[in-house]
Amino acid sequence: DAKTTQPTSMDCAEGRAANLPCNHSTISGNEYVYWYRQIHSQGPQYIIHGLKNNETNEMASLIITEDRKSSTLILPHATLRDTAVYYCIVQGGKLIFGQGTELSVKP
């Protein structure tokens, strides 16, 4: 079973920040939080990962709470091309995917 819980779907207006939450209350001390996204019928695309510090790259920012039980992926200026299913995964060797969050970016 997936070790994460995410909302099933979210909407975001184009140009606004998209904040996608994830709960991972059973995360172990050495497990990383990974985010991937999948645009319809394509292979999942790696976005970002982190252990306990906040991380930022050219695609997104990852905010991890101090107790590491939850995290938020932030897409700072969402575009229509960011419409996808976003998966939050606690990495423990093999990737165990949950159902993810279906993000719809609307004009």
Next chain:
Amino acid sequence: KAGVTQTPRYLIKTRGQQVTLSCSPISGHRSVSWYQQTPGQGLQFLFEYFSETQRNKGNFPGRFSGRQFSNSRSEMNVSTLELGDSALYLCASSLGYRGSEDTQYFGPGTRLTVL
């Protein structure tokens, strides 16, 4: 660097046949993992190969098998195909570090349809 490539991209087979799918990892990556994605079950882990050895295995029947070659390329085979094997089969490669910081990069997938 070239990404993960998978061949063929699309495949149609009939029940009872067998199929072989191929995956070429990113240069320098030694681990290859396979996943099955269906509308009903979502993305499920099949197995992982590292240095030509199966290192991890998901909960799939023995009809699903794989192998890895010395150049890290990998193949997976499904024998005696069933209708329920229709799915998107995804391959992901990584450096293969033990432990949890080992980023996997996915290929575009092979869409298998079983008639």
